[in-house]
Amino acid sequence: MTGANATVSLTDVSSYLPGEPVGREFFTGYPHSADDLRDSAMFKAPRWRHHVAADETNVDLVERAVWPLIDRHGADAIRGVDVLLVHTQLPDLPIVGAGTEIARRLGLRPDWLVDVANAGCASFVHMLRLARQILTTTDARSALICNAQTAAGQLFTQSGVRRLAQAAVPGDGCGVAYLTAGGPSPILDVTTRHLGEYAGDMRLVADDGRRYWQTRESPLRIGFTSSGVAAVLERGNRLVPEAVGELCARLGVPTGEIDALITNQPNRLFLHHWRQALGVPADRHPDTFDQCGNMFGAAMPVTLDHAVRTGRIRDGDLVVFGGFAHAGDFAGAAGVRWHGSRAAP
Known part of the structure; x- marks a missing residue:
């Protein structure tokens, strides 16, 4: 059924973490360069994170993450999805997104295939909204959302970057979600904000000034500055509580009554501030930061999968997702009434 009264369900979620956990000693035991951001709360290192192998791609991660969905729902259901939405960071091939290769590898023939380039750390919320819109206004009946993050093992382990404070925070991983028209876990509402005034404030830079496609000797890194980090x-701190507050107002639910708040996880400071601002206690704000670090867009689906598998999210819980992207050019929140709980392994 299509139309305003149709419902779309976040029916299931799964994830994959590459390799063995990498301790913070991988970075702290490496010779450091002068870095005035080393003591910044933005870059306090998690205990662990995962790194992709040198020959491991975004598509490899997605394929591994989808396997449990195939086990639970059957190969025909997953191969028959009508909508495939993909966000990858970093793209393995800038000219071509990962979506068509994912479709080929998994045997999909979707009517809708979109490689999402924006919304970064909050791209899961962005894609929930896109999938919900497509499933309620077209004949499409199911969707697969894929968030793959490989920047930690590709970008931040370079010798010229590994010595910087920014390198110790990111981790790699992949989260995927299976959405269906109807289904058990309805998406109640989604709110998003595109904030063009902050566009371009996060950049890849190299010491030699060359662009990423040019031959160079200096490695690429994120162009963080003290003033930029403060901004x-x-x-x-402001955007995520605003987005979640707006969503909860639309749902008629006080933020303090959220059963499970799942956010992106840039650092512990953000996590602490967001739950304080929203009145959500720590036991209702699951995260995987100390196990996985900042997984950018993959953090929300990976954390959701982990929380469901470990019993942190129960049948009937109101699950609210909230996050912001890059230097603040996108923010969004989504609410789901979860009825897809699975027993812990």
């Missing part, structure tokens, strides 16, 4: 901290 990101202020925006992030």
Whole structure:
């Protein structure tokens, strides 16, 4: 059924983490360069994170993450999805997105295939909204959302970057979600904000000034500055509570009554501030930061999968997703009434 009264369900979620956990000693035991951001709360290192192998791609991660969905729902259901939405960071091939290769590898023939380039750390919320819109306004009946993050093992382990404070925080991983028209876990509402005034404030830079496609000797890194970090901290602290507050107002639910708040996880400071601002206690704000680090867009689906598998999310819980992207150019929140709980392994 299509139309305003149709429902779309976040029916299931799964995830994959590559390799063995990498301890913070991988970075702290490496010779450091002068870095005035080393003591910044933005870059306090998690205990662990995962890194992709040198020959491991975004598509490899997605394929591994989808396997449990195939086990639970059957190969025909997953291969028959009508909508495939993909966000990858970093793209393995800038000219071509990963979506068509994912479709080929999994045997999919979707009517809708979109490689999402924006919304970064909050792209899971962005894609929930896109999938919900497509499933309620077209004949499409199911969707697969894929968030793959490989920047930690590709970008931040380079010798010229590994010595910087920013390198110790990111981790790699992949989260995927299976959405269906109807279904057990309805998406109640989604709110998003595109904030063009902050666009371009996060950039890849190299010491030699060359662009990423040019031959160079200096490695690429994120162009963080003290003033830029201060701006990101202020925006992030504000934008996520605003987005979640707006969503909860539309749902008629006080933020303090959220059963499970799942956010992106840039650092512990953001996580602490967001739950304090929203009145959500720590036991209702699951995260995987100390096990996985900042997984950018993959953090929300990976954390959801982990929380469901470990019993942190129960049948009937109101699950609210909230996050912001890059230096604040996107923020969004989504609410789901979860009825897809699975027993812990």
